[in-house]
Amino acid sequence: MMLSKKTKYVLLAALVLGLAVIYVPLLVVLLNSVNSDTTFGWPPSGFTLEWWGRAAQNEGVLRALWTSLQAGLAATAIALVLGMMAAFALQRYRFFGKDTVSLLIILPIALPGIVTGIALNNAFRTILGVDLGLFTAIVAHATFCIVVVFNNVVARLRRMGGNLEEASMDLGADGITTFRLVTFPMLRSALLAGGLLAFALSFDEIIVTTFTLGAGLQTLPIWILDNLFRPNQAPVVNVVAAVLIVVSTVPVYLAQRLSGDTASGGRL
Amino acid sequence: MSIAASVSGFLYRKPRLRLGMLLSAPLLWLGLAYLGALAALFVTAFWHTDTFTGQVVTEWSLDNFATLFTDEVYRTITFRTLGIAVAVTVIDAVIAFPMAFYMAKFASPRAQRILVIAVMTPLWASYLVKAYSWRVMLSGNGLVGWLFGATPGYGLTATILTLSYLWLPYMILPIYAGLDRLPNSLVEASSDLGGRSWRTFRSVVLPLTFPAIVAGSIFTFSLTLGDYITVKIVGGAGQMLGNVVYDNIGAANNLPFAATVATVPVVIMLVYLAAVRRTGALDNL
Numbered sequence: 185m186m187l188s189k190k191t192k193y194v195l196l197a198a199l200v201l202g203l204a205v206i207y208v209p210l211l212v213v214l215l216n217s218v219n220s221d222t223t224f225g226w227p228p229s230g231f232t233l234e235w236w237g238r239a240a241q242n243e244g245v246l247r248a249l250w251t252s253l254q255a256g257l258a259a260t261a262i263a264l265v266l267g268m269m270a271a272f273a274l275q276r277y278r279f280f281g282k283d284t285v286s287l288l289i290i291l292p293i294a295l296p297g298i299v300t301g302i303a304l305n306n307a308f309r310t311i312l313g314v315d316l317g318l319f320t321a322i323v324a325h326a327t328f329c330i331v332v333v334f335n336n337v338v339a340r341l342r343r344m345g346g347n348l349e350e351a352s353m354d355l356g357a358d359g360i361t362t363f364r365l366v367t368f369p370m371l372r373s374a375l376l377a378g379g380l381l382a383f384a385l386s387f388d389e390i391i392v393t394t395f396t397l398g399a400g401l402q403t404l405p406i407w408i409l410d411n412l413f414r415p416n417q418a419p420v421v422n423v424v425a426a427v428l429i430v431v432s433t434v435p436v437y438l439a440q441r442l443s444g445d446t447a448s449g450g451r452l
Numbered sequence: 453m454s455i456a457a458s459v460s461g462f463l464y465r466k467p468r469l470r471l472g473m474l475l476s477a478p479l480l481w482l483g484l485a486y487l488g489a490l491a492a493l494f495v496t497a498f499w500h501t502d503t504f505t506g507q508v509v510t511e512w513s514l515d516n517f518a519t520l521f522t523d524e525v526y527r528t529i530t531f532r533t534l535g536i537a538v539a540v541t542v543i544d545a546v547i548a549f550p551m552a553f554y555m556a557k558f559a560s561p562r563a564q565r566i567l568v569i570a571v572m573t574p575l576w577a578s579y580l581v582k583a584y585s586w587r588v589m590l591s592g593n594g595l596v597g598w599l600f601g602a603t604p605g606y607g608l609t610a611t612i613l614t615l616s617y618l619w620l621p622y623m624i625l626p627i628y629a630g631l632d633r634l635p636n637s638l639v640e641a642s643s644d645l646g647g648r649s650w651r652t653f654r655s656v657v658l659p660l661t662f663p664a665i666v667a668g669s670i671f672t673f674s675l676t677l678g679d680y681i682t683v684k685i686v687g688g689a690g691q692m693l694g695n696v697v698y699d700n701i702g703a704a705n706n707l708p709f710a711a712t713v714a715t716v717p718v719v720i721m722l723v724y725l726a727a728v729r730r731t732g733a734l735d736n737l
Contacts, residue, residue, distance in 0.1 A: 191649045192558055198550035199567075206574050206620065209585035212595055216588060266478045273474035277467065285475070288482045294670075296678020296717045298694045299493075300486075302701060302710055306496050307489035310508055310707060327486050330478065359460035381576075388578045390681065391694075395701065405580045412584060412685065425585075428578040436576040440569050 210429055217419075217426035239423035248407035254318060255393075255403060256386040259325035263382045264375060266326070267333025274334075275341040292328040300328065301395030308396065317398035324396040325389060329382035336378035336439075337371060344370055377439035384435045388428070404428060497711040506705050516712035526696065530716060533692045536612055537676040541623075541669045543616040548623040548668065553657075555624075556631035557639075568628070575621035583682045586614040590686060607688040614682050615675075622671035630664025631657075666728045673724060677717035693717055 220232035239245055274286055292300050304324045308314045348370070352362040390405040397403065402410065408424055411417040463470050498512050520526050555567045574582075589595040590603050590610050597603040604610050634657065642652040680694025693716055700710035 188649055192554075195550050195554040195558065198547075199554040202547055202551040202620075202624075203570060205617070206571070208595075209582060209589060209617065210574060210577060212589055213581055213585045266481055269474045270478040273471055273478070277471045277474075279471060285479070288487065289478070292482075292486055294674060295721065296674055296694070298678040298680060298697050299490075299714050299718055302697060302707075302714050303486075303489040303493040305701065306493050306707055306711060307485075310496060311489075311492050323485070327482065330482070353464075358456070359464050360456050361460075384576050388576065388580075390580050391678070394698075405578060408580055408584070409681065412587075421584075425578070425581040428581050433573045433577050436573050437569065440572070 213422065213425045213429060217422040219422070235419035235423045239420045239427075242420055244402070244407060244411075245404075245420065245424055248402040248404045251318065251397075251401055252387055252403040252405075255321050255325055255397075256383045258322040259329050259386045260379050260382045262322070262326035263329035263333045264379050267330045267378060267382075268337050268371075268375065270330065271334050271337035271341060275338050276346075289331050289334050293331050297389075297391035298395075300324070301392040304392070305395040315398065316396060318401060321393055321397040321401075321403075324392050325386040328389070328392065329385055332382045332385055333375070333378035336374045336381070340371055340374035373442045377442040380435035380439045380442075384432045388432050493711050494715060496708050497715055499708040501706045501708055508707060516709050519709070520712055520716070526713070529691055529693060529696060532608075532690065533677060533694075533717075534720070536608070536615065536692065537673050539612050540615045540619060540676050541672045543612070544620050544623040544672050545627075545665055545669065547616075548620060548627050549665070552624050552627035552631055555628050556634075557636070568625070571621050571624050571628075575625075579618060580681065582618055583614055583685045586610065586617065587685050605688075606686050608690055610686040610688070611683055611690065611692075614686050615679060618682065619672040619675050622675070623665075623668035626664045626668040626671075627661060630661040630667075634660050663731045666731050670725070670728070674717075674721055677720060 215228055217235060218231050218233060219228040220234070221229040270285070270289055274282060301324070304320070304327070305316070308316060308320050314320060348366050349362050352366045353359075357365065387403075388405060390403075390409065393403055393406060394409075397406065404424060405428070408421055408428070411421050463473075496508070497516060498514070499508055499510050500513065500515060501507070502509050551571075555564055555571075559567055587606075590606065590613075591597075592603065592605075594603065604613065638656055638660070639652055642656045647655065678694055680692055680698050683690060683692050683695055693713060696713045697710045700706045700713065
């Protein structure tokens with residue numbers, strides 16, 4: 185590049201500053217979870233692990249964690265199956281309406297979350313007459329998680345090409361054997377990455393969950409929202425917030441390492 | 453020949469059947485369940501709630517839309533939401549461009565990979581936690597006040613600030629991808645012909661990466677239009693469209709009117725998508 189040295193340093197400064205702004209709020213949350221002062225004035229006055237201990241014994245938190253895990257695992261399982269099927273169909277075949285189908289897959293995440301949430305809420309309650317519960321939340325989460333798995337598998341299929349599968353067929357293996365011994369092993373890490381990202385997405389989702397989870401149930405983000413404005417819960421909220429940061433960024437980091445072909449994991 | 457082998461042989465000779473089997477489940481789920489739900493939502497927007505029993509009455513009328521257009525309150529909220537979306541998009545584009553530029557044009561391949569991960573990982577960190585951390589930082593004795601000696605407090609400024617923070621990675625990544633595709637030779641040619649940094653930027657780099665910026669703006673726009681939680685956390689008393697939808701489902705128990713209000717962001721998004729279609733932004737998603 186033939187840009188001046190000065191431009192380069194200005195841009196570097198902008199990047200460093202930008203990254204600092206991105207990370208400072210996350211560090212503030214992590215710091216606050218071990219801040220001994222309950223009002224969180226800055227700078228922190230002391231260090232304590234007391235809130236972590238309290239959060240670990242808080243029944244509401246543990247119940248919410250369990251609901252989050254159930255919803256995340258079930259939605260991920262559904263998304264893995266449907267996302268993989270859709271990826272094979274769209275990557276390996278040409279057919280009428282292909283563009284419409286791919287638009288349909290990104291729609292649940294391209295539309296504002298509140299639209300997806302209220303559409304499903306309305307469909308369950310008014311149209312189908314189903315009571316909201318864990319099941320309806322799982323259906324909703326699976327709907328917007330499909331795209332994450334889909335993107336990962338499509339990227340891998342595109343990179344893989346079809347030569348190895350053809351070679352396997354030429355050597356006499358049938359379709360099922362080829363899938364089992366050739367295609368699936370090459371897809372495995374893409375599926376794992378997609379699954380991790382789908383789980384992270386489900387674990388963090390709040391808007392759609394608010395509209396589709398039955399009364400009396402809470403996921404971790406909903407627990408936080410419900411307790412956010414209760415001053416005496418603030419320290420425990422901070423610990424749960426810190427846990428959420430760690431829990432949701434680790435799978436994303438792992439997914440990145442697993443699949444070099446994932447540009448951003450599905451939201452983009 | 454085993455059964456499995458004959459089944460797979462049969463399927464191999466029938467690609468249409470294989471395609472049908474692959475597509476059936478995803479299409480049933482998304483096409484019927486999700487598109488059906490969206491269609492039902494727009495139908496519901498034309499119904500109303502019985503004020504006495506609270507039940508949805510399936511009579512067709514345009515009353516909800518009339519309220520939406522004539523009531524001053526909803527007009528104000530719609531324009532406020534749009535204004536916030538525009539402000540957030542502009543702020544994010546201005547911050548994201550230099551960051552993406554350095555990442556794409558100056559960083560080594562190894563550094564690029566690390567920087568992409570560094571930008572992307574917080575994207576997945578809990579939305580709620582990030583909004584909440586701004587509540588903590590903007591509070592009277594929080595980090596912002598400590599650093600700068602003053603804090604904007606909770607209100608419209610805090611909402612724009614927090615939303616810009618939340619959606620920033622959604623802007624950086626498409627612009628980075630767009631700049632990465634921009635050949636260095638074009639920039640060099642411009643400098644060879646005597647173009648200084650600013651001129652090269654304005655006449656070469658910006659026009660060629662515009663579709664990528666628009667692609668990023670689709671996310672910042674769509675996500676802002678549907679937001680209601682950030683406003684609850686840092687927004688003071690002001691409301692956005694999402695709050696109206698939320699309140700009508702919860703407290704007011706008026707699902708039809710909530711559905712009517714929810715059509716506003718969808719219509720805005722569809723108009724926006726149609727408008728930017730020609731820039732080629734949709735291929736940059």
